[in-house]
Amino acid sequence: MGKVMAAQESLDTRRTLQELWRRRFDWIRDVEKTCDFVKQAIREGDFLMAYDAAREAVEEHRLEDVWLRQQMALALAQLGSTGRAQTILKSLLEHEPANRETLGLLGRTCKDEWYADRENTKARDSALEWYQRAFAIDPPDYYPGINAAALALLSNDRQLARHLATKVMKICQNNLHARHPEELYWLQASLAEALLILQQPEEAKKAYRQTAAIKNLSLRELCSTRKQARLLAHHLYGRTEFFDECFSIPKLVIFSGHMMNSVNRSARRFAAADEPATRLALEKQLEQMNAGIAFSSAACGSDIIFLEAMLGRGGSVHVVLPWPKEQFIKTSVEIAAEGDWVARFHKVVNRAASVRVLGELQMPGTAIGLDYCNLAMIGLARLYARSLDLEIAPLAVWDGTPGEPGGTGSFVRYWRMHGLQPTVIPPPSSDAYALAVRNSDQQSESGEDDFQTWIRASDRYELKAIIFADVAGYSQLSEAAVRSFVARFSQRVSSLIAETPHPPINVNTWGDGFFFAFNEVEHAGCFALDLRDLVVMTDWTQFGLPEDLNIRIALHAGPVYVTFDPVSRQSTFAGAHVARAARIEPVTRPGEIFASEEFAALSAADDVTAFNCDFIGTTDLPKKYGSFRLYSLTRRRSPPG
Numbered sequence: 001m002g003k004v005m006a007a008q009e010s011l012d013t014r015r016t017l018q019e020l021w022r023r024r025f026d027w028i029r030d031v032e033k034t035c036d037f038v039k040q041a042i043r044e045g046d047f048l049m050a051y052d053a054a055r056e057a058v059e060e061h062r063l064e065d066v067w068l069r070q071q072m073a074l075a076l077a078q079l080g081s082t083g084r085a086q087t088i089l090k091s092l093l094e095h096e097p098a099n100r101e102t103l104g105l106l107g108r109t110c111k112d113e114w115y116a117d118r119e120n121t122k123a124r125d126s127a128l129e130w131y132q133r134a135f136a137i138d139p140p141d142y143y144p145g146i147n148a149a150a151l152a153l154l155s156n157d158r159q160l161a162r163h164l165a166t167k168v169m170k171i172c173q174n175n176l177h178a179r180h181p182e183e184l185y186w187l188q189a190s191l192a193e194a195l196l197i198l199q200q201p202e203e204a205k206k207a208y209r210q211t212a213a214i215k216n217l218s219l220r221e222l223c224s225t226r227k228q229a230r231l232l233a234h235h236l237y238g239r240t241e242f243f244d245e246c247f248s249i250p251k252l253v254i255f256s257g258h259m260m261n262s263v264n265r266s267a268r269r270f271a272a273a274d275e276p277a278t279r280l281a282l283e284k285q286l287e288q289m290n291a292g293i294a295f296s297s298a299a300c301g302s303d304i305i306f307l308e309a310m311l312g313r314g315g316s317v318h319v320v321l322p323w324p325k326e327q328f329i330k331t332s333v334e335i336a337a338e339g340d341w342v343a344r345f346h347k348v349v350n351r352a353a354s355v356r357v358l359g360e361l362q363m364p365g366t367a368i369g370l371d372y373c374n375l376a377m378i379g380l381a382r383l384y385a386r387s388l389d390l391e392i393a394p395l396a397v398w399d400g401t402p403g404e405p406g407g408t409g410s411f412v413r414y415w416r417m418h419g420l421q422p423t424v425i426p427p428p429s430s431d432a433y434a435l436a437v438r439n440s441d442q443q444s445e446s447g448e449d450d451f452q453t454w455i456r457a458s459d460r461y462e463l464k465a466i467i468f469a470d471v472a473g474y475s476q477l478s479e480a481a482v483r484s485f486v487a488r489f490s491q492r493v494s495s496l497i498a499e500t501p502h503p504p505i506n507v508n509t510w511g512d513g514f515f516f517a518f519n520e521v522e523h524a525g526c527f528a529l530d531l532r533d534l535v536v537m538t539d540w541t542q543f544g545l546p547e548d549l550n551i552r553i554a555l556h557a558g559p560v561y562v563t564f565d566p567v568s569r570q571s572t573f574a575g576a577h578v579a580r581a582a583r584i585e586p587v588t589r590p591g592e593i594f595a596s597e598e599f600a601a602l603s604a605a606d607d608v609t610a611f612n613c614d615f616i617g618t619t620d621l622p623k624k625y626g627s628f629r630l631y632s633l634t635r636r637r638s639p640p641g
Contacts, residue, residue: 017041017049018354024053029061031068038071042078043218044316045293045388046354048629051075052618066092066099073105078220078387080116081614082109083634103134104144111151115231116636127151135164142171146190149197150228154235165197182221185214189225196232201242208246219292219316222249223388250292250315252390254381256374256411257302257397258427260336269399270301270427272338277428278302278397282309285423289393291315295381297322297373298349299332300341302397302408307348319352320380322373356380358598368461369559370406378414379601386604394422418607464573465524465557465599466581467504467516469531472550472590474512481545485512488543496534500527506573517573521557521599522608528553528593529611529635536591554585555595555633557602583621584630593633600631612636 020027020037027033034057041050054072057063069092076085086109092102107130113123128151134144149164172191176184192207208229212222226247233242258270270278286309294310294317297303310317321328333345349355358376385392394415396408403409415422477485493514497503502523504516518524535551558577565572580596588594600613613631620627 045219047075047078077109079615082112085109100134100137107131142168142190146193165194169194227389250290251393252293252385253291253393253395255296255306255395256408259299260301262335274427281425300336304344316353319355320377321357372559374406375605376601379605382604397425461559464560465518465521468581468585469514469553471512484544521602525611550590552588553593555599556581557599583625586622595631597629
């Protein structure tokens with residue numbers, strides 16, 4: 001901690017993380033500056049960037065720093081990648097068995113495993129053991145102590161819980177003179193939790209309020225404290241929200257709204273005269289929501305007005321562009337008939353906490369492509385909210401008409417289908433909202449709504465999940481082994497396809513390569529896990545095949561062009577998204593399943609519970625294809641608790 005605090009002046013923390021990251025080659029080889037950046041990223045809740053920075057410094061620039069490796073593990077744990085976090089921490093523990101921070105983080109990862117699967121009492125017991133080992137190191141520290149006390153209570157060992165909580169309370173009371181705000185925060189939060197465990201709820205509430213009143217708190221600190229308070233309150237009082245009133249945690253607002261009217265736009269839905277009233281309505285609504293984090297695109301009109309309003313209230317904004325910036329400006333910013341929208345676009349994007357560009361190379365020519373971009377943005381927001389245990393508040397500037405897929409009508413429809421009613425602000429000059437008495441997702445007499453009619457009428461593009469798989473070691477097989485491979489390996493894959501409840505809709509093979517396409521991301525992910533398990537769990541030596549025979553599996557999802565291949569005389573898929581899946585496969589480690597960020601986002605948007613998407617890091621893909629964030633699929637034992 002001391003080293004990082006000393007580095008505060010070494011990095012210009014007035015710049016946004018995004019701007020600092022673009023300039024990282026100025027500081028990434030400096031341990032103190034890198035530590036400062038990682039700390040800032042974790043405080044702001046950008047665990048993806050924190051991990052990427054720490055990993056690049058450690059793995060590419062060979063900075064031997066234990067704290068950076070610990071922060072890699074912490075970032076992964078916040079993202080739900082507990083297995084990968086534990087691998088890093090156990091490696092550190094081999095070299096330094098009595099490192100209190102490493103032991104505490106191991107306890108945290110095991111606690112997260114139990115939190116995701118309450119029947120996994122082994123993980124809970126392991127967490128308690130790790131925390132107790134850390135607390136036993138002299139002089140005892142409040143952080144592992146309070147976590148050990150909480151887990152003892154959750155294990156119904158109330159005697160141990162009270163014993164540990166009493167010791168922690170004394171430590172905190174003796175150290176509350178700490179001057180640094182961050183240290184003061186955790187001391188005060190631990191004191192409040194100790195009072196909770198000792199079943200002094202009113203005193204605990206008072207302490208929690210004092211904790212939340214400390215200035216310049218980070219979002220991660222508040223969210224972490226509330227999450228633990230909720231867990232203990234549910235156990236003791238059967239009311240998860242018992243202490244929620246003590247915390248004023250901002251909501252994550254995900255936004256969609258109409259673009260400005262343009263000369264070539266058939267639907268005239270948002271006029272320049274609407275801006276003042278819309279801005280005022282947005283500012284009022286954001287205040288009511290207690291909005292602090294935002295996800296949105298940045299088209300002219302409602303998007304940019306919303307982003308400006310969020311930045312004006314000191315919020316953190318995350319911009320998602322469906323295709324590259326230059327192309328997006330042409331298609332979605334400079335089309336407005338009047339106004340300085342391009343300059344305003346650059347201003348909000350430059351101040352954004354992050355800017356993501358999805359895998360589209362240019363504006364899609366079909367409804368499917370636009371809807372894919374919408375779903376990916378929603379999924380990215382849900383992944384971020386999950387990492388901090390935040391509440392999501394959908395907000396739209398919408399005239400009430402369904403419109404084209406991928407637009408604001410689709411956005412509203414998605415949330416209504418998922419049981420969350422978005423807040424809607426109608427454009428002042430629009431009569432459509434007042435006239436739209438019918439609900440936007442009301443079915444027509446034919447049983448098909450406007451969205452489905454658009455999809456049927458669109459070009460032959462379909463949203464598919466794609467698997468590319470390659471058998472590692474195939475090129476080294478003898479001629480006799482190749483015959484056995486075809487007879488044994490391929491036959492087992494064929495049986496898997498026949499037995500799976502959701503088989504691929506399209507299959508292709510070439511030697512050791514396999515291609516599968518699916519209608520749903522969940523079906524693709526489950527099949528990939530079954531295929532991986534089939535390969536790694538089979539004793540191939542009994543068939544004359546190498547013992548280390550393995551498989552690499554890559555996943556992606558996106559709009560693909562459905563066509564007929566006159567050579568093979570069957571339907572097939574083509575397009576940039578097929579190429580993306582093919583580029584991920586070569587960098588996948590044998591025995592693992594790597595997926596694109598878009599696949600992870602769509603899995604989150606679809607509420608998939610069968611598997612986890614664990615962040616790996618930003619990776620360069622072959623053939624100068626570019627750098628992309630990748631995830632690893634792991635099977636989930638049960639839905640989150």
